[in-house]
Amino acid sequence: MSEMVLFKNRREDRAATLDEYRQSGGYEALITAVTTLSPKDVQQQVLDAGLRGRGGAGFPAGRKWAGVPEHGHFPRYILPNTDEMEPGTFKDRILVNADPHLVLEGIILAAYAVSAERGVFFIRPSYEKDAEIIERELEVARQANLIGKNILGSSFSFDITVHRSGGRYICGEASAQINAIQGKRPNPVKGGPHMAEQGLWGKPTIVNNVETLACVPGIVRHGADWFKGLAATPTGAGNKLYCVSGMVQQPDCYELPIGTRLSEIIEGSAGGLVAGSTFKACLPGGASTSFMPKQFFDVEMDFEPLKKIGHRLGTGAIIVFDQNTCLVAATLNLIEYFARESCGWCTPCREGLPFIREILRAIENGEGKEEYIPMLRQMADHMNQAYCAFAPGAVQPVLGLLNYFEEEIREHISQKKCPFCAGHQGSKQALWTNRGNGRYPGAANAEDKFASCPI
Amino acid sequence: MLTEEIRQKIAQEIAGCEHPREKAVDVMYVLQRHYGYMTDEAVHEAAQLLGMTPLELDELATFYDFIYRQPVGNYVIHVCDGAACWMHHERAVFDYLCRKLGVEIGETTLDGLFTVLPTACIGNCHLAPAMLINGKCYGLLTPEKIDDILEQLVCEACQPVLTK
Ligand SMILES: Cc1cc2nc3c(=O)[nH]c(=O)nc-3n(C[C@H](O)[C@H](O)[C@H](O)COP(=O)(O)O)c2cc1C
Ligand code: SF4
Ligand code: FES
Numbered sequence: 001m002s003e004m005v006l007f008k009n010r011r012e013d014r015a016a017t018l019d020e021y022r023q024s025g026g027y028e029a030l031i032t033a034v035t036t037l038s039p040k041d042v043q044q045q046v047l048d049a050g051l052r053g054r055g056g057a058g059f060p061a062g063r064k065w066a067g068v069p070e071h072g073h074f075p076r077y078i079l080p081n082t083d084e085m086e087p088g089t090f091k092d093r094i095l096v097n098a099d100p101h102l103v104l105e106g107i108i109l110a111a112y113a114v115s116a117e118r119g120v121f122f123i124r125p126s127y128e129k130d131a132e133i134i135e136r137e138l139e140v141a142r143q144a145n146l147i148g149k150n151i152l153g154s155s156f157s158f159d160i161t162v163h164r165s166g167g168r169y170i171c172g173e174a175s176a177q178i179n180a181i182q183g184k185r186p187n188p189v190k191g192g193p194h195m196a197e198q199g200l201w202g203k204p205t206i207v208n209n210v211e212t213l214a215c216v217p218g219i220v221r222h223g224a225d226w227f228k229g230l231a232a233t234p235t236g237a238g239n240k241l242y243c244v245s246g247m248v249q250q251p252d253c254y255e256l257p258i259g260t261r262l263s264e265i266i267e268g269s270a271g272g273l274v275a276g277s278t279f280k281a282c283l284p285g286g287a288s289t290s291f292m293p294k295q296f297f298d299v300e301m302d303f304e305p306l307k308k309i310g311h312r313l314g315t316g317a318i319i320v321f322d323q324n325t326c327l328v329a330a331t332l333n334l335i336e337y338f339a340r341e342s343c344g345w346c347t348p349c350r351e352g353l354p355f356i357r358e359i360l361r362a363i364e365n366g367e368g369k370e371e372y373i374p375m376l377r378q379m380a381d382h383m384n385q386a387y388c389a390f391a392p393g394a395v396q397p398v399l400g401l402l403n404y405f406e407e408e409i410r411e412h413i414s415q416k417k418c419p420f421c422a423g424h425q426g427s428k429q430a431l432w433t434n435r436g437n438g439r440y441p442g443a444a445n446a447e448d449k450f451a452s453c454p455i
Numbered sequence: 456m457l458t459e460e461i462r463q464k465i466a467q468e469i470a471g472c473e474h475p476r477e478k479a480v481d482v483m484y485v486l487q488r489h490y491g492y493m494t495d496e497a498v499h500e501a502a503q504l505l506g507m508t509p510l511e512l513d514e515l516a517t518f519y520d521f522i523y524r525q526p527v528g529n530y531v532i533h534v535c536d537g538a539a540c541w542m543h544h545e546r547a548v549f550d551y552l553c554r555k556l557g558v559e560i561g562e563t564t565l566d567g568l569f570t571v572l573p574t575a576c577i578g579n580c581h582l583a584p585a586m587l588i589n590g591k592c593y594g595l596l597t598p599e600k601i602d603d604i605l606e607q608l609v610c611e612a613c614q615p616v617l618t619k
Pocket of ligand 3: 087088089535536537538539540541576577578579580581583585
């Protein structure tokens with residue numbers, strides 16, 4: 001078993017308390033920082049540790065923090081990003097639920113490193129329970145002088161407010177999040193000064209994913225080399241929270257060394273595929289990544305190894321599809337989601353995604369034509385013209401479908417129907433129970449209208 | 456109309472805030488709880504309290520998933536149609552719920568108790584298929600489980616009436 005860092009205090013029924021967190025060495029890093037380290041020292045440690053952002057883009061955290069000008073304006077802000085709306089991703093929810101003080105200590109250390117005085121904990125409405133946990137534990141931390149005025153008797157003061165979102169995927173994008181907090185329509189903002197110089201309310205602002213921040217206490221406590229040593233790959237650093245969902249025996253969120261092989265995660269941690277299923281493809285890092293077929297089953301799940309084979313780690317949320325799942329239908333499901341969540345600000349995304357959706361729908365319904373295939377590719381490529389990273393992310397599954405499963409699209413066109421729906425007619429109930437692997441007893445009794453394509 | 460008590464409570468919270476607009480979503484949630492949804496009146500009141508124009512406020516109210524500009528039931532059922540739930544037949548959950556409640560997706564039951572809506576992945580993919588009811592998550596849904604959940608909510612909804 002590899003060392004647990006982020007889920008060390010995870011338990012079934014409740015969040016770890018402050019005492020439990022402290023017994024496991026919690027807040028030692030903060031004590032060290034405010035008594036013996038300068039903000040620059042903390043920044044340097046995080047930079048040396050090679051910590052890369054866990055929110056999707058993998059930007060080095062230390063470099064981001066160094067972007068705050070030394071003599072920049074005050075107040076400065078930290079935005080711990082808990083919007084987490086990438087389909088397949090639930091690591092931040094479980095992390096906050098498991099060990100809220102680990103997250104809080106990480107935020108406080110990041111604040112110390114950039115001399116921020118206020119944190120705005122941005123959280124989606126579906127995570128109300130976590131918002132309440134954070135509010136409750138913040139109060140506990142305040143009582144213990146771990147947060148608030150003159151933390152642990154030092155001259156450093158910092159506090160956090162919880163900001164509840166109204167709920168939209170785009171609010172997870174850093175610049176849109178700043179708009180959202182400012183009570184503006186949350187569309188992304190490009191150009192202009194960097195947010196490390198002028199972000200929330202025009203002041204230096206750092207947006208980090210909460211998993212990224214939760215890595216910081218360990219780094220400060222045990223050093224950069226320890227953090228690098230956790231990884232399974234020479235280019236990687238730290239542990240990673242991998243969410244596994246879809247057609248596996250034990251879908252869950254697993255903490256593993258970053259760079260653990262996909263095959264180990266799926267077959268080891270997640271117990272392999274459900275009975276009767278074989279691996280066909282997965283999305284390796286949430287809905288904004290491309291389908292990855294079986295030939296990459298042994299890839300090391302880390303930023304660089306995935307980049308080398310033309311894929312992305314994204315959020316590290318692995319969604320597993322089996323041989324009975326139609327990937328045209330799956331892509332349609334994903335594009336329906338993205339078309340609905342598009343913020344509508346720019347034309348390529350607002351108009352283009354529904355267009356792609358219609359092409360996919362036609363193909364899935366057996367009304368596709370050969371010329372739709374190049375059209376799909378052209379439209380997907382157009383998304384690079386969109387205003388923000390949402391649209392290029394949205395078409396990753398489409399590109400994956402085209403790159404690896406073009407034959408499956410063709411079968412839909414030539415057979416004038418979905419080959420998967422036809423293949424399973426008459427065995428719908430068996431399919432339902434198979435797919436649930438007995439986890440949904442009784443589901444087979446539902447008089448469901450669906451065919452084998454779940455849509 | 457807002458009660459004076461609610462209005463003062465909101466006004467107080469805003470007064471203690473360096474940037475009142477940061478409270479826009481919170482204020483909408485409070486008003487929504489009071490009126491059942493963001494009525495036109497609520498949009499005007501929220502805007503006034505926050506020092507925004509009604510148009511600015513409505514830009515937000517119409518943007519967010521969990522702010523309702525149309526009437527909804529006491530219980531809003533958000534069924535997840537994300538990729539993992541889709542694989543575990545989210546569609547069957549919709550079918551079962553809609554048939555049982557006698558509504559189409561997006562509609563509210565005649566007694567005003569339930570509204571069925573689709574929603575983006577709710578971060579419980581390991582418990583697919585999953586849904587939220589008034590923000591509370593229910594996973595590993597089966598028809599029996601849905602029956603139990605709805606039955607309990609109907610009971611809860613009746614209780615205040617019965618004990619009055
Ligand atoms: C459409 C879109 C949605 C995003 N959603 C999230 C999110 O929910 N959570 C998150 O941490 N980052 C999200 N990001 C990435 C953020 O913009 C930002 O890069 C990240 O929060 C920075 O944190 P990190 O450097 O620690 O990864 C999203 C980006 C895009 C383009
Ligand atoms: S790409 Fe989509 S989400 Fe991004 S600004 Fe354009 S419309 Fe909005
Ligand atoms: S896909 Fe339904 S909870 Fe994530």
